[in-house]
Amino acid sequence: MVKERQRTTRKDKRGRILKKGEGQDRNGRYYFNYTDAYGKRRRIYNNDLIELRQEEANLLKYIEDGIDITVLDRTLNEQFEIYIRTKNIKAATRTDYQDKWKKHVFDGLGRKKLVDIKKSDIQLFYKSLSEKGLKDGSIRAYANLLYPTFESAFNDDIIRKNPAKNCTKEYNRKSEKKAVLTVEQQEQLLDFIRNSARYNLYAPFITFALATACRLGEIIGLTWEDVDMKNRTISINHQLRYVKTGEGKGHGFINTTPKSEAGFRVIPMTIKCYRALVRQKELQLMLGINHDLEVAGLKNFVFTTTTSKPYDPTNVSNFIYNMVNAYNREEQKKAAAEKREACLLPHISCHTLRHTACTRLAETNINIKVLQKFMGHSDINTTMNIYNHVDDTMMQSEIEKAERMHEAI
Numbered sequence: 348m349v350k351e352r353q354r355t356t357r358k359d360k361r362g363r364i365l366k367k368g369e370g371q372d373r374n375g376r377y378y379f380n381y382t383d384a385y386g387k388r389r390r391i392y393n394n395d396l397i398e399l400r401q402e403e404a405n406l407l408k409y410i411e412d413g414i415d416i417t418v419l420d421r422t423l424n425e426q427f428e429i430y431i432r433t434k435n436i437k438a439a440t441r442t443d444y445q446d447k448w449k450k451h452v453f454d455g456l457g458r459k460k461l462v463d464i465k466k467s468d469i470q471l472f473y474k475s476l477s478e479k480g481l482k483d484g485s486i487r488a489y490a491n492l493l494y495p496t497f498e499s500a501f502n503d504d505i506i507r508k509n510p511a512k513n514c515t516k517e518y519n520r521k522s523e524k525k526a527v528l529t530v531e532q533q534e535q536l537l538d539f540i541r542n543s544a545r546y547n548l549y550a551p552f553i554t555f556a557l558a559t560a561c562r563l564g565e566i567i568g569l570t571w572e573d574v575d576m577k578n579r580t581i582s583i584n585h586q587l588r589y590v591k592t593g594e595g596k597g598h599g600f601i602n603t604t605p606k607s608e609a610g611f612r613v614i615p616m617t618i619k620c621y622r623a624l625v626r627q628k629e630l631q632l633m634l635g636i637n638h639d640l641e642v643a644g645l646k647n648f649v650f651t652t653t654t655s656k657p658y659d660p661t662n663v664s665n666f667i668y669n670m671v672n673a674y675n676r677e678e679q680k681k682a683a684a685e686k687r688e689a690c691l692l693p694h695i696s697c698h699t700l701r702h703t704a705c706t707r708l709a710e711t712n713i714n715i716k717v718l719q720k721f722m723g724h725s726d727i728n729t730t731m732n733i734y735n736h737v738d739d740t741m742m743q744s745e746i747e748k749a750e751r752m753h754e755a756i
Contacts, residue, residue, distance in 0.1 A: 424457035430499045439588040483518040528703045551627035558620035560704035563697040569649040579616040589659045602643040607725035
């Protein structure tokens, strides 16, 4: 009878028994041999046997759970780049995502290995953003990058679960309603800039924005070829984006398609819009605007600076900010002289003008599908939110009207 050969017990230099796959090299380092999911032999090292065995346990657990152990060193930054490369998004949107990531994620959380990031790390990251003064909406914007990045790692069998899941509950508070000018404020602003020696140059731009509800990129990218003065229509088929052109190279314009398929639309001109465009043509003629100046493959722009270049977002923000401040200063003086309450304007942006234009249309009870098409909304719920805001405003107005009537009795 053949005697069964006994397995030789292997020990380290201190006499401790080594398990299967374990060993110790001539330098005293411990190692563990294993086979990955692709059948390739691999080895991990550690100077401490206890720590090595903890790594062994983690490895075997990963293998048991179906985790791809060949990419355990992948960082969050690396996974983010993989994630955005797989998304079918415009180059400008990709740049926006990358800029946002570099600002707050890249040098901190982004350098950590995916497998080492816990739910508490994500929560602490959001808390740090809040402490830096970021509003809930901005924090949710980061969540909209982190969650799908981790989800892509989960789908690639790199992590067991998504640590970013349900981490934004306390930042889901209802955001403040977007500023909307009242009818009185809107008329006061237009009247002020039309009669201002300094700001009347911008009257056509503001009037056009309030008449068409166009997005900023759609306005600054508009060319006279997109304007049909005979049939009084405006074709929205592209937008101009002002983005970073590369490391240390500043910003530049790019010509891109509208935000979504719904963004392609033809807008009918109102009388005010038509008159604003006529006035804009007169101003450009008076200023000697060069319509042959090409930017991002476009030329013959409708709205330009005095140097014939299209406006960039900072240009627009600055002149709106300055004209609102100038209006408020003048209105406060008038109100004090006339002993009445001043009709001041809130801080506004080009998006405020778009939202105001949409609100004015909703107040007329325009068909919601027509309004959706006019605005270029891909999701009708976005349009519905405008209607809900109008309902709240009108209800408050009607209650105040009823209250005044009651007091008069």
